[in-house]
Structures are given as C-alpha cells and as structure tokens.
Amino acid sequence: MATETLGALNPVTAIALVGAIGVGSQWIAWRLRMPAIVLMLVAGILIGPVLGIFDPARDIGPLMGPMISIAVAIILFEGGLSLNLHTLQDAVGGVRRLVYIGAPLGWLMSALSLHYVAGLSWSSAAVFGGIMIVTGPTVIAPLLRTARLSRRPATLLQWEAILNDPIGALAAVLAFEVVIALNTATTASEAMLELFIGAAVATAAGVAAGIGLSRAFKRGWVPEYMKVPVLFALLLGVFAASDAVLHESGLLAVTIMGIVIANSKLPSYEEMRRFKEHATVLLVSGVFILLAAGLDVEALGNLDWRAAAFVAVVVLVARPVTVFISLVGSGIPFREKLLVALTGPRGVVLVAVAGLFGERLLSLGFEDAALIAPLAFALVAVTVVVNGFTLAPFARLLGLTGADTPGVVIIGGSDWTTQLAEVLKKAKIPVLMTDPNFIRLRKARAAGIDTFSGDILSEAAEQRVELVSYATLIAATDNDAYNTLVTTDLAPEFGRENVFQVMREKSESSRHQLPRTLGGRPLGLEATHAELRDLIAQGWRFRSTRLSEEFTLEDWRAESPEARLLAQITTSGEIKFMRKNEEFKGGDGIHVIALRPPEE
Structure with a gap:
C-alpha cells in the first residue's frame, strides 16, 4: 500500500523525477541486456502505488492530462512518420501479408477477445483492440539481438513491428472517432455526419500541414537549424487547432501529417527522424512512468480471472490465428510461422495510447474503460517477460537460430x-x-x-x-x-x-x-x-x-x-x-x- 506520510512533490521536482527514472531505467536495462519496459514498470509502480513517493494527480495536478495528450500526439506522429508507403510496397511477401491481412484481422481478434473474454463493451474493445495490433518495435529489436534468429523469421518480426506500429495507432484513433460520433449524436445520420466531418477536418489539417511543411523545406524557406523546431511547433499547432475545431480530432490529424511527411522524400528527413526518435524515447518513457505511478490499486485489484484468461487468449489464440491465416499460401515453413505466431510482445506505445484513450472513454461514461490501463499493463508485462525468456530457447528448439556470436x-x-x-x-x-x-x-x-x-x-x-x-x-x-x-x-x-x-x-x-x-x-x-x-x-x-x-x-x-x-x-x-x-x-x-x- 502507498505510504500516506510522504509530502507532495512540487511539479518541477516531479517532472525531473519522471525523466530521471524513465531514462535511468532504459540505461540500466541496456547495461543488463533486458527489456527496458520491465524495469520502467517496476520502477513506476514502486514510486507510485507501493511507496507513495510520487502521485501524478497530486504532484503534477492539472498539468498531467495535457502533458500526456501532447506526448501521445508526438508518439502517434512518430508512428505516422515511420510509414513510408514505398517501403510497404517493397516489403517481402510475408511482411505485406502480416500488414494487409494481419492488421485488420488482428484488430478483429483482439476486439473479440476484449469483449467476450475480458468483458469490455464493444466501444472500449474496438478502441483498445486497434492499438493491440502494435507488437512493439522498441521491444522486438532488443529481443532479436539477444535471440539471434535466422534471417527470415527475424525479418518478419522486425518489419511487422515497424509497419504495424503506425497502423495500430491509426486504427485506435479511427475507432475512437467512431465511438465519439455514436455517443455524442442523437441519430444515426447525425453520428455519420459527425464522423465524416471529424475525419475530413483531421485529414485536411494533416495533409495540408504535411504538404505545406514539405514544400517549405524543399524550397529553402526554412533554414536547416530551424527545421526540427518548426516541425515540432507545427505539430503542436495542428494538434491544438484540430482539437479546437472538432474535439478529439487532433490525434488523427498529427498521424496523417506524419504519413504525408514520410512520403514527401525530404532531403533532411533522416535528421528529423532521428531527432524525433530521441524525443519520442524520452516521451514514451515519461508517459509510461506517469501511467505506472498513477495506477489505481483498486483498479488492479479488479482484475480477476477474466484478465488472466484474456492475456492467455491473446497470446495463445488471437495472435497465432492472425499469423497463420495471414501467411496461408506464403510458402513460409510451418516452424517459422509457429515462431512468429507465438512471438508478439507489446510495448510502451500500447500502454501510453491505451491509457490516454481509456481516460477519454471513461470521461464519456464508459465505466468499463477503467480496466483498459490495467489490462494494457498486464498484457505488456506478460508478453515481454514470456517472450524475453522463451524466444531464444524456443528458436533453438525449432532450429531457427542464426549465429551464436555477434x-x-x-x-x-x-x-x-x-x-x-x-x-x-x-x-x-x-x-x-x-x-x-x-x-x-x-x-x-x-x-x-x-x-x-x-x-x-x-x-x-x-x-x-x-x-x-x-x-x-x-x-x-x-x-x-x-x-x-x-x-x-x-x-x-x-x-x-x-x-x-x-x-x-x-x-x-x-x-x-x-x-x-x-x-x-x-x-x-x-x-x-x-x-x-x-x-x-x-x-x-x-x-x-x-x-x-x-x-x-x-x-x-x-x-x-x-x-x-x-x-x-x-x-x-x-x-x-x-x-x-x-x-x-x-x-x-x-x-x-x-x-x-x-x-x-
């Protein structure tokens, strides 16, 4: 139980603590060669619910909501910026199948698991199921380095994680827009109109910002040293403006903006992408610590056998069914399909985006949305730990390991x-x-x-x-x-x-x-x-x-x-x-x- 006697931290100290613990956990994990998300989860729960050193609602107060919203917006923009359509077209057949077939099928299987096993409403299940498509590129890469798989299964897992990352975020945003339209409109026609207007406004804002920024950069209207600051300023402006015009459309707008910029063939794209990745690492770790420290102990206590059954169904049924159906007729051997099917670790992006949407759904009156954040933490913890300890020996058992030495x-x-x-x-x-x-x-x-x-x-x-x-x-x-x-x-x-x-x-x-x-x-x-x-x-x-x-x-x-x-x-x-x-x-x-x- 949290300690009640500890006093509140001032906001500056609290934010510094979040940054130090988030980045520190990632550094220690790098030294120990283990997934950083495990240490961040343990550290966040220790300083929050267990010891009571840090309570986001108490120590940061009204700033916490906007901070998480902006951080998730940048994370989703980073996902969009990773989706190069040319790369997707050139991807090997198995990867394309895992994206074109696996993404929508995984969304469906996840939503079914959430509704029938975890007991969530269709609205919450549709939103949470969208982001569950993401298999965690920040988690997959360290696991592949440690396990040293043979080339084809490693390629399938790595590129599936990279390409499905923005698609999962986009799916969750679209599902959330549908839920908002259906629950704020009085009639079905009004709901469709609101959904159309919301998608149109967000798409127009994202496309216009992406094209405008790309042209400004190509024509030399922005000096090199100002490109990254201009990018982030425009990103925040599009997010805020789109949300002001139509509530909750900002996340979709910044995701589309990222996709447009990713496919504009900017000469300075690599520099922007790397700087943005560094900022995203900091934001992702910060959001994860905030969400872990702010976990409601009572909400964790509400997780019963259905939560355990949900995680088991996702790992042993939903993921394998998605992979095997997607790879039918691909010519990939069964043992490689089996390895990919049983390897699906979720990462920090899942927790960050699911936590934000859970809060938003809760504010709309969906009481079951309070379970989204605890379920996300449970799914991430189990999949990371299980895959982290079993991927290498399982691959050796199947004869799918590459060289044992770097x-x-x-x-x-x-x-x-x-x-x-x-x-x-x-x-x-x-x-x-x-x-x-x-x-x-x-x-x-x-x-x-x-x-x-x-x-x-x-x-x-x-x-x-x-x-x-x-x-x-x-x-x-x-x-x-x-x-x-x-x-x-x-x-x-x-x-x-x-x-x-x-x-x-x-x-x-x-x-x-x-x-x-x-x-x-x-x-x-x-x-x-x-x-x-x-x-x-x-x-x-x-x-x-x-x-x-x-x-x-x-x-x-x-x-x-x-x-x-x-x-x-x-x-x-x-x-x-x-x-x-x-x-x-x-x-x-x-x-x-x-x-x-x-x-x-």
Whole structure:
C-alpha cells in the first residue's frame, strides 16, 4: 500500500523525477541486456502505488492530462512518420501479408477477445483492440539481438513491428472517432455526419500541414537549424487547432501529417527522424512512468480471472490465428510461422495510447474503460517477460537460430578485407562483406563469405540486409569520405563504440581532420587503405593465434614483434576490436587476430 506520510512533490521536482527514472531505467536495462519496459514498470509502480513517493494527480495536478495528450500526439506522429508507403510496397511477401491481412484481422481478434473474454463493451474493445495490433518495435529489436534468429523469421518480426506500429495507432484513433460520433449524436445520420466531418477536418489539417511543411523545406524557406523546431511547433499547432475545431480530432490529424511527411522524400528527413526518435524515447518513457505511478490499486485489484484468461487468449489464440491465416499460401515453413505466431510482445506505445484513450472513454461514461490501463499493463508485462525468456530457447528448439556470436559487417571489397573476412569466418565469427561494385566481391564469394552487392545505405540494403545479426561495422573502402558517411550514418544502429574505419589519408593534418562527431573509431591497424593494400602485396597476412599458459601474449609478441594487433576473440567466442593505444592483456584461451609480416 502507498505510504500516506510522504509530502507532495512540487511539479518541477516531479517532472525531473519522471525523466530521471524513465531514462535511468532504459540505461540500466541496456547495461543488463533486458527489456527496458520491465524495469520502467517496476520502477513506476514502486514510486507510485507501493511507496507513495510520487502521485501524478497530486504532484503534477492539472498539468498531467495535457502533458500526456501532447506526448501521445508526438508518439502517434512518430508512428505516422515511420510509414513510408514505398517501403510497404517493397516489403517481402510475408511482411505485406502480416500488414494487409494481419492488421485488420488482428484488430478483429483482439476486439473479440476484449469483449467476450475480458468483458469490455464493444466501444472500449474496438478502441483498445486497434492499438493491440502494435507488437512493439522498441521491444522486438532488443529481443532479436539477444535471440539471434535466422534471417527470415527475424525479418518478419522486425518489419511487422515497424509497419504495424503506425497502423495500430491509426486504427485506435479511427475507432475512437467512431465511438465519439455514436455517443455524442442523437441519430444515426447525425453520428455519420459527425464522423465524416471529424475525419475530413483531421485529414485536411494533416495533409495540408504535411504538404505545406514539405514544400517549405524543399524550397529553402526554412533554414536547416530551424527545421526540427518548426516541425515540432507545427505539430503542436495542428494538434491544438484540430482539437479546437472538432474535439478529439487532433490525434488523427498529427498521424496523417506524419504519413504525408514520410512520403514527401525530404532531403533532411533522416535528421528529423532521428531527432524525433530521441524525443519520442524520452516521451514514451515519461508517459509510461506517469501511467505506472498513477495506477489505481483498486483498479488492479479488479482484475480477476477474466484478465488472466484474456492475456492467455491473446497470446495463445488471437495472435497465432492472425499469423497463420495471414501467411496461408506464403510458402513460409510451418516452424517459422509457429515462431512468429507465438512471438508478439507489446510495448510502451500500447500502454501510453491505451491509457490516454481509456481516460477519454471513461470521461464519456464508459465505466468499463477503467480496466483498459490495467489490462494494457498486464498484457505488456506478460508478453515481454514470456517472450524475453522463451524466444531464444524456443528458436533453438525449432532450429531457427542464426549465429551464436555477434557478427561483423565489412564495407569494401579488396584483397586485404577478403583475407580478414576469411580469418574471421574460420574463427566462426559471422561476416558480411558489402560493396557497390559486384566485381570487388568476387574473391569473397569464391571463399564462401556472405556478400551484398550494393550500397549499404540504400533502401535495398535496408530491406535485404539483416543488420540485427551483426554487432560491429568496419568501413574499409578506398574512399575516406564514403567511409566517414557510412560510419556516421550507421553509428546509431550499431553504437558508436562498435563502428570503425580505416585511417584516413592526411588525417594528421589539421586542415584535413574532420570533427570528432563524424566518422567511426580508427581501426587498430593504424594504416590507410593504400598502406594496407601495399602490405598485403608484400606478403603480410592476417592470422589468428590462440594464447595459452604455455604460449602467452609475451611469447606471441616476441615471436612476431612487427605484427599489428587488430582484435581478440574471447573465450565466449565474441570478437573485440582493439582501439588505438588500447592496452591488451591477453589470457588463456583468447585468440589474437593480427596482421603479420611474411615469414622467412
């Protein structure tokens, strides 16, 4: 029970506490390699219902409602901004089926489960069922990295989560608009008219704002440093204006605005998307902590056997039926369908959007809507915990796991990169070599190394290359500018500490040095692409040597004092690339990978 003796926090302290706990939980989860949502749920309930340190209604008061509304509006806009229709058309057949067939079918199955099992009214079930389409892209990605599934099921799960994220949000918004129209109108014709007007106003506002912003950006009417502030100011303006014209139409307007901008082919789209993703992470964690801390203990107590039955039906019936029907005739093997069918973790977006709509429905007189937030928390907690602990062993049981160790992506085909890839492959480190030039990958293909012929930054690579299977990237082309571009662009994907590039030409000159914010870490070989090419031509070779108690690191260095240390493979099989001036201690069972001079 909550502690009654603790005094109220002032709003500034309360908001700071929410931010610290939300971001702190995500950081700790990253360190522990576990889903952040579990820690955020525990932390929110501890400081709220259990200890009574923070009560949103008491400490933030009337600001809480508008804060959550604006945060959810930005979250839904982010979802719309992720829906590139060209990407959807190019998606593989199985993914398209999970979107075109799976989304509406999942909405129907979820609504049926909510109505007949959880006991919600059709209105509440329709709204909550729409957002249940979302399988949580922020949860799926860490699970896939940990489980290391084989390529096809990993691709299906990853792209289903990405593409259904905005579709689920849009479905919930549309269902909510229908509920409002039916419950505020006196006749059926009036309800249809209100629904039409609401959808038309929201669509017109979203389309007009999206097209206007895109044209302003393309024509240079907004300077680069103001694009993100203008975007967010317009977003909030469209949300507020649409809501003022027609109540509750703002969420639909900002979602459509995001979809329009996503398909406008803006040159600065990537920068806006990344900044927006960072803001969304902060907002999502904040909303989740607010909702968890504000959970009504009595509402949690009202969850009975029907709630448990609802979660079981969603996990064991609704999700599998949706997946199997969607993938009928797709040619995907049964075991892969089974793995996808039993993997459907829900994320923070579900809780945030469901919590807001639950409050709105409750204000309209739907008393059963008080159960939406507790049911959302229960569904998220169970699916994240169950999939988090069972996905990897279940995939191994079905024989659907990829490599057990994190792999390496090498950008650039050449004699020395091919030789390095061969050494890594012999050490059982997964390797992917890419190069826009098909001929440069000829030796790598002959050596049995996985290759991708094309630009790693292209849309084709985004569709065909499963980067989730790789933990390290090495940009090693003969073009320093391209290496810098690739490492800068993909650093958020891999983490800056795992992105390397060969030493640049003239990198020591202050006139040619690039800012530290650009490019990757220098590869430990401390040589340019041309220098490495010459060393290979002189007979230098990459070799892997196992250290032991009899043959220590000192023995290895004495044997080959000129060798250039590149990486070590730990006893657990993971590779660690050495950074410039990093001290290497060695150890029994560790493999040393180095570029060694020709033997006499």
